[in-house]
Amino acid sequence: MTMLPLTTLLVLALSGDNPQASPARQVTAAEAAQPAEVAAIIPQPVSVTARRGRFPLTRRTTIWTDAAGAAVGRQLARYLEPATGMTLRVQTGGTLPAGAVILRRDPTLRKKLGPEGYLLDIRPARVLARAPGAAGLFYAVQTLRQLLPPEIFREAPVAGVEWSWPAVTIEDWPRFPWRGAHLDVGRHFMPKEFVKKYIDLLALHKLNIFHWHLTEDQGWRLQIKQYPNLTDVGAWRKETIVGHQPRGNSPWQFDKTPHGGFYTQDDAREIVAYGKARFVTVMPEIEMPGHAVAAIAAYPEIGVTGEPIDVAGYWGIFSDILNAEPSTLRFMQNVLGEVLEIFPSRYVHIGGDEAEKSKWKASPRIQARIRELGLADEHELQSWFIRQMDAFLVSKGRRLVGWDEILEGGLAENAVVMSWRGTKGGIEAARSGHDVIMAPESHTYLNYYEAKAWAGEPLAHPGHLPLEKVYSFEPIPSELEPEFAKHVLGAQAQLWTEYVPTPKDAEYKVFPRLTALAEVVWTPAEKKNYEDYLQRLAVHLRRLEALDVNFRPLAPDAR
Ligand code: ACM
Numbered sequence: 001m002t003m004l005p006l007t008t009l010l011v012l013a014l015s016g017d018n019p020q021a022s023p024a025r026q027v028t029a030a031e032a033a034q035p036a037e038v039a040a041i042i043p044q045p046v047s048v049t050a051r052r053g054r055f056p057l058t059r060r061t062t063i064w065t066d067a068a069g070a071a072v073g074r075q076l077a078r079y080l081e082p083a084t085g086m087t088l089r090v091q092t093g094g095t096l097p098a099g100a101v102i103l104r105r106d107p108t109l110r111k112k113l114g115p116e117g118y119l120l121d122i123r124p125a126r127v128l129a130r131a132p133g134a135a136g137l138f139y140a141v142q143t144l145r146q147l148l149p150p151e152i153f154r155e156a157p158v159a160g161v162e163w164s165w166p167a168v169t170i171e172d173w174p175r176f177p178w179r180g181a182h183l184d185v186g187r188h189f190m191p192k193e194f195v196k197k198y199i200d201l202l203a204l205h206k207l208n209i210f211h212w213h214l215t216e217d218q219g220w221r222l223q224i225k226q227y228p229n230l231t232d233v234g235a236w237r238k239e240t241i242v243g244h245q246p247r248g249n250s251p252w253q254f255d256k257t258p259h260g261g262f263y264t265q266d267d268a269r270e271i272v273a274y275g276k277a278r279f280v281t282v283m284p285e286i287e288m289p290g291h292a293v294a295a296i297a298a299y300p301e302i303g304v305t306g307e308p309i310d311v312a313g314y315w316g317i318f319s320d321i322l323n324a325e326p327s328t329l330r331f332m333q334n335v336l337g338e339v340l341e342i343f344p345s346r347y348v349h350i351g352g353d354e355a356e357k358s359k360w361k362a363s364p365r366i367q368a369r370i371r372e373l374g375l376a377d378e379h380e381l382q383s384w385f386i387r388q389m390d391a392f393l394v395s396k397g398r399r400l401v402g403w404d405e406i407l408e409g410g411l412a413e414n415a416v417v418m419s420w421r422g423t424k425g426g427i428e429a430a431r432s433g434h435d436v437i438m439a440p441e442s443h444t445y446l447n448y449y450e451a452k453a454w455a456g457e458p459l460a461h462p463g464h465l466p467l468e469k470v471y472s473f474e475p476i477p478s479e480l481e482p483e484f485a486k487h488v489l490g491a492q493a494q495l496w497t498e499y500v501p502t503p504k505d506a507e508y509k510v511f512p513r514l515t516a517l518a519e520v521v522w523t524p525a526e527k528k529n530y531e532d533y534l535q536r537l538a539v540h541l542r543r544l545e546a547l548d549v550n551f552r553p554l555a556p557d558a559r
Helices: 006-014 029-033 067-084 107-113 134-146 192-204 265-276 293-298 326-342 358-362 364-372 378-395 424-431 467-471 482-487 503-510 513-522 530-546
Strands: 047-056 062-065 089-092 100-105 118-123 126-131 164-172 178-184 209-213 281-288 347-351 399-403 416-419 436-438 461-464 488-493
Touching (some): 107 126, 126 134, 178 513, 192 209, 265 281, 326 347, 326 378, 364 378, 378 399, 467 513, 503 513, 513 530
Parallel strands (some): 062 100, 178 209, 281 347, 347 399, 399 416
Antiparallel strands (some): 118 126
16 A cells, blocks of 8 residues: 555554544644654553653653652663663652652542543653652553653763653553553473563553463463472473474484573562562463363373373373373362562463363273262363352452463353453353453464564464454454443463574574554544554664664564
């Protein structure tokens, strides 16, 4: 399609439709070219109105906060210090100094903005951010970062940059309360420092849930003090399959290299605290009853046969599955008990997907359990298993989240459904009054190739998920009756790491597509515009470059 000239698009991006604000003036081509970055905010705010003039950021600029905004004010100072070389004074309370950046909580704004919204008003004489709560002030700060030149994201002073904010009025709040990104650290262990970088990148895009997929067939990644073998044995595999799994009789090739790693409980607490300081809740996932090969390798008595098995070194759905003995239920509840001590998240994910039932079918003991419990079949046994976890989590004041297979055989009373096999499961769950998170593989699995042509691309899951398709995702399915829409809490991106061996590879697959997902969950549906997003993304990629994010460069196949 024909592209509008860049300046026209930036003027469009600068003009908001805020009826209370004074009219936006026309921005000339020359002016628009100069502050090109000013409007390139991702995710696009609810409304942006350009004003006249700029606020200069100098050594004398004070960040003034009330008590509620003090931590966010200090965070702003920390964000600005490396690239500007200026250590700004943060003043909490007291007389407002002239020329300040003001962060102020105003609970009366909650009605208009919701719990996470903010108002930002930048004038030549001062910057004023107001929000009903600290989260909104934090998001105002993220917008402030993006309103400076992209060099602000560098970690050492950058010569020749004039630091100033364009005068602008912004009103902004998220469309959904659940704005997530998932990371599988089971298939490939990701170092703690990368997990922190991932959380930083979530925060930059105003995402607020980090779904930490901690256990898999190929590795158990969280220290559990009652069961040390989970990490002594379960965190390590002897070798990993090379390339895609061959079909037919082709030989399988392994790398003959051990792989593993795990997070101590102190590491995990550090990640939780790191997220909290950035308004990102860390939701742990402990997989059961399937995707549990590593756990069974560590403790064969929790499996169906009791036979020793190895931690898996290749990908797929395995027939090894947890048994249904009371001792195994207790084992998993004890694990969850330790998990709850580490993770304050109200939501706790217990997996529930791809639980292959052939070993349950073949086991006389499991069949006897099914009869003993008065259940009809293996699907009901899976539901029974999940219900025990649901009751346990509810008794501790938490809520269970599971992949949409937990619908089969009957949904646990309090469960939240994460809909990955399309949106069908989510629709069914929402109609029955359950909360839902949309995570369909068709639009949110960033482990699929972004490129149409796979040659020359790093290995990925066979499948194609272009940037525009992620951007086009609508979390509220058109077939869902409006009265149930409130059950859709939001959506999230997934990164399964079978073919993601390193953090750099993870960055390549996640970016830029996560920036599109951010706009899906934050920006009002009627404000979304892919061409406009691409213009802003061109600027945004310079920020990601400064942050040393190994994003996939924009290619002609972006549209
Ligand atoms: C999944 O992709 N198995 C949730």
